[in-house]
Amino acid sequence: MGKGGSLSHSVLRKILLSYTYVAIWIFLSFTVIVYNKYILDKKMYNWPFPISLTIIHMSFCASLAFLLINVFKFVEPVSMSSHLYLSSVVPIGALYSLSLWFSNSAYIYLSVSFIQMLKALMPVAVYSIGVLLKKEPFKPNTMLNMLSISLGVAIAAYGEARFDTWGVILQLGAVSFEATRLVMIQILLTSKGITLNPITSLYYVAPCCLVFLLVPWIYVEFPVLKEISDFHFDFLIFGTNSLCAFALNLAVFLLVGKTSALTMNVAGVVKDWLLIAFSWSVIKDTVTPINLFGYGLAFLGVAYYNHSKLQALKVKEAQKTTTEAGEEAGRLLKDTQGQETGSSNTESQN
Template identity: 85%
Template sequence: MGKGGSLNESVAKKILLSYAYVSIWIFLSFTVIVYNKYILDKKMYNWPFPISLTMIHMSFCSALAFALIRVFKLVEPVSMSRDLYISSVVPIGALYSLSLWFSNSAYIYLSVSFIQMLKALMPVAVYSIGVVFKKETFKGNAMINMLSISFGVAVAAYGEARFDSWGVGLQLSAVGFEATRLVLIQILLTSKGITLNPITSLYYVAPCCLVFLFVPWIFVEFPVLKETSSFHFDYAIFGTNSLCAFALNLAVFLLVGKTSALTMNVAGVVKDWLLIAFSWRVIKDTVTPLNLIGYGLAFLGVTYYNYLKYQALTAKEAQKKALPADEESGKLLEDTGKKTDSEA
């Protein structure tokens, strides 16, 4: 009885911790998105400089990651040669900088709710790019699922009250760059046995992002900022915003490390619905019935995608558990054979 009670307590504790990790990630992701929208939107804080904002984030994250690894030595750096850094980290850093730049730029032109609807295309982009790089196998049912998600997003876009083609182009480009980055992480790092946690990831990738962002910043935003003499750097706003972005990276590692990437995908759907509701009720963005119908269709497609991922994960785990049992059976047969030989 006591054993069963302690087992139930252990399961309950794991469930509660999982909910806590999910809640922390949703809260921080929600906060960063709304905070970025607040800073960049011309009707709110009115500081429409997405490259500068991204560079502030990367500078803050680089400095903090450097301090945690080199000064306080709380995290061990990864052994990485110069050639590996150039061939693996630099391309990932370039894609990450473009993804962040374009996604932050989209907040100037589109509502928070519509951006979340467009982000539903992420599984489509990851699967399609995975097929191109031969990390995913082309399957007819999977492609039908991808088309259903795309159709749902198209319906949502058709019903968007504040449709802006430039903003949509920016967000779709951000989705494409992010999907390519995720696939390249598997090819360039994971396949070589290199795993980066959020601290080491920012330590290696954030400075690279800064270099890539500096080039367009010089030509696009620096001349405008130079002429804006009335601007004064608000340490409270940009400091807390950067801290939230850094904390979000830690929350991603905590959520995926303690639960799974699948849990984060499911939690992401919940977060998207919350953001759509917040955008409609608090920010007063227009959300049309056609928006909701389209996103509802995309949501069903994403849910089915997550279900397929869950099935594949379950099958993989079952296969792993079956292997030791097969090995034990083999050993047992081998021992029995030896015993029979000795008895003969």
């Protein structure tokens, strides 16, 4: 009874911790999205400089990551040659900078709710790029699932009250660059046995992002910022915004490390619905019935995709367990045969 009670307590504690990690990640992701929208939207804080905001984020995150690794020794740096850095990390950094730049730019033109609906295309982009680069096998059922998600997003776009072509292009570009980045991480780093947690990732990738972002910033935003004589850098606004962005990276580390990437995908769907509800009720963005019907269709497609991934993961784990059990049985049989051979030799000598 006592043993069963302690087991139940342990399982309950694990479940509560998992839900806590999910809640923290949803809260911080929710906060960063709404905060960025507040800063960039012309009707709110009115600071429409997405490249500058991204540079502030990357500078803050890179500095904190440097302190956590080199001063506080919070995590160990990854051993990396200059060739590996240039051939693997730099391309990933370039894609990440483009993804962040385009994603933040979209907040100027589109509502929070519609942006979340467009983000439902992420599995479609990741799978399509994976198939093109031969990292994912082509499956007709999966492609049909991807088409259903795309159809749902298209219906949601058709019903969007504040449709802006340039904003949609920016957000679709952000999705494409982010999906390519995720596939390239698998090709350039994971396949080589290198894994970067959010802190080491920022430590290596953030400086690349800064370099890549400085080029468009000098030509696009710097001349405009020079002419704004009445602008004063608000350390409270940009400091807390950057801190939230860094905390979100830590939350990703906790959530994926303590649960799984699949849990984060499922939690992301919950977060999207919460953001849509918040955008409609608090920010007063217009959400039409066609919006909801289209996103509902896309949501079902994403839910089915996550379910399929979960089932595939279970099959893989079962196969791994069976293989390990077979290997263990083989070792035991070999040891038994060895002992029997040893006994026979001893008896012969006697």
